[in-house]
Amino acid sequence: MTYKVLVVDDSSFFRRRVTDILNKDPQLEVIDVAVNGQEAVDKALLLKPDVITMDIEMPVLNGIDAVKKIMARSPTAILMFSSLTHQGAKATLDALEAGALDFLPKKFSEIAQNSDEAGSLLRQRVIQLAKKGGVSRRHLSRERTTLVNRNISSKVPAGTRKPIVPETPISSQKQASSLKASSGKKYNLLAIGTSTGGPVALQKILTQLPQDFPLPIILIQHMPATFTNAFASRLNSLCKINVKEASDGDTLMPGCAYLAPGGRQMIITGKEQHAKIKIMDDTSEKITFRPSVDVSFGSAGKVFGGNVLGVILTGMGADGREGSRMLKASGSTIWAQDEQSCVVYGMPQAVTVAGISQLSLPLDAIASSILKEIRHG
Structure with a gap:
C-alpha cells in the first residue's frame, strides 16, 4: 500500500x-x-x-x-x-x-x-x-467536533487523537472501558511514560486530577531539551496539581508532577518516604532515549518497591517495557493505554503483548480510573 x-x-x-x-x-x-x-x-x-x-x-x-x-x-x-x-x-x-x-x-x-x-x-x-487502519473520516470529524465543543464550553484542552490499528495482535490482557473497583493496593507514586501523542494525552489526564491528589507523579515524555520546560509550564497553567520540569535534588511531594527534562535521565533515589530526583547526563550507547521511561521506571522500582502505579501511554517503540517489567517484578501495578485511543500503539503494545500490564484503558477513562484505584475522591 x-x-x-x-x-x-x-x-x-x-x-x-x-x-x-x-x-x-x-x-x-x-x-x-x-x-x-x-x-x-x-x-x-x-x-x-x-x-x-x-x-x-x-x-x-x-x-x-x-x-x-x-x-x-x-x-x-x-x-x-x-x-x-x-x-x-x-x-x-x-x-x-x-x-x-x-x-x-x-x-x-x-x-x-x-x-x-x-x-x-x-x-x-x-x-x-x-497507518490509520479502518478509521473513517466521518468518525474523525465527529471526534474532532466533540473535542472542539468541549474546549469551548469547559476550556479543557482536547485529548484523544486518531487511533492507530496495531500491526500485531494484542494479548489476552484485560480490556476495560474504565476501572470497576479499586484493587485495594497501597500506592506512594504514580509514574507515567509516553512518546508520540503524549503531550495531549498527558494534558488530558493531568487536568482531571484534583488539587489534593495524594501522590507524587513522575512524567517521562520523549521530547527535546528545549521543549520540556515550556511543556511543564503549560501543564502547570492548566492543571489543579503542580507541574514542573524536574530539577536535580527535587524532593517528591504529593500533588506535584515532575516532568523529566529532555536530553537527560531522571533517576529516583533515596528512601520511599523521602525520595528525591537525580538528573543525569547520559552518553550510553545502550540507551536510545533521553529521557528514558525504562531508566526512570526502573529506578522508581528500587525506591518504591511494589507501591507504584505505572501507566504507559501512546508512543512509538518499546521504551517502558523493561522498566515496567522491573516494577511489576517488585509488585507494582502496570496499566497501558488501549489501542483505539493511541496515536501510535507502540509502547502500550509492547507492555501488553509481553504480559506486563494488567489493564488496558481508553485515554478518556485513565484519570478517573487512577482516582478510583488509589481510592481518592
Missing part, C-alpha cells in the same frame, strides 16, 4: 528536500506541495492525503491555524516541523493541541548524526502516522 503525503512549507528548498526523502520509500508518495497554510487547507480537502507535513511559520495562514482548519474540515494525520527554541516549543505545543499528531525538528542535524539517519527517521514517522 502506498500512502499519500502533502508537503507544506514556504521554502522551496525544504519542500524539495522533504519530497526527495519521502519518495525514497516505495510506501510513500508525495502527491503535491503547498506553499502556505491556506493552500494546505484547500489541498487537504481536495486531495485527501494520508499524512501532511507542516511548517509553522508561513505566509497567508500559519501552520497552527492551518491545522485547526484541516482538523475541522478534513481530519488528517499531521506531522509538524519545528525549530528547537522556546518559541518554537510553544508553537509546536499549540499545533499538537490543535490536532497535529507528532513533530520533528526542522533542522535534521538536530535529530540525527547524518542525513541518511535523519531521512530514515522522517520516513518512519510518516509511515507510522499514515
Whole structure:
C-alpha cells in the first residue's frame, strides 16, 4: 500500500528536500506541495492525503491555524516541523493541541548524526502516522467536533487523537472501558511514560486530577531539551496539581508532577518516604532515549518497591517495557493505554503483548480510573 503525503512549507528548498526523502520509500508518495497554510487547507480537502507535513511559520495562514482548519474540515494525520527554541516549543505545543499528531525538528542535524539517519527517521514517522487502519473520516470529524465543543464550553484542552490499528495482535490482557473497583493496593507514586501523542494525552489526564491528589507523579515524555520546560509550564497553567520540569535534588511531594527534562535521565533515589530526583547526563550507547521511561521506571522500582502505579501511554517503540517489567517484578501495578485511543500503539503494545500490564484503558477513562484505584475522591 502506498500512502499519500502533502508537503507544506514556504521554502522551496525544504519542500524539495522533504519530497526527495519521502519518495525514497516505495510506501510513500508525495502527491503535491503547498506553499502556505491556506493552500494546505484547500489541498487537504481536495486531495485527501494520508499524512501532511507542516511548517509553522508561513505566509497567508500559519501552520497552527492551518491545522485547526484541516482538523475541522478534513481530519488528517499531521506531522509538524519545528525549530528547537522556546518559541518554537510553544508553537509546536499549540499545533499538537490543535490536532497535529507528532513533530520533528526542522533542522535534521538536530535529530540525527547524518542525513541518511535523519531521512530514515522522517520516513518512519510518516509511515507510522499514515497507518490509520479502518478509521473513517466521518468518525474523525465527529471526534474532532466533540473535542472542539468541549474546549469551548469547559476550556479543557482536547485529548484523544486518531487511533492507530496495531500491526500485531494484542494479548489476552484485560480490556476495560474504565476501572470497576479499586484493587485495594497501597500506592506512594504514580509514574507515567509516553512518546508520540503524549503531550495531549498527558494534558488530558493531568487536568482531571484534583488539587489534593495524594501522590507524587513522575512524567517521562520523549521530547527535546528545549521543549520540556515550556511543556511543564503549560501543564502547570492548566492543571489543579503542580507541574514542573524536574530539577536535580527535587524532593517528591504529593500533588506535584515532575516532568523529566529532555536530553537527560531522571533517576529516583533515596528512601520511599523521602525520595528525591537525580538528573543525569547520559552518553550510553545502550540507551536510545533521553529521557528514558525504562531508566526512570526502573529506578522508581528500587525506591518504591511494589507501591507504584505505572501507566504507559501512546508512543512509538518499546521504551517502558523493561522498566515496567522491573516494577511489576517488585509488585507494582502496570496499566497501558488501549489501542483505539493511541496515536501510535507502540509502547502500550509492547507492555501488553509481553504480559506486563494488567489493564488496558481508553485515554478518556485513565484519570478517573487512577482516582478510583488509589481510592481518592
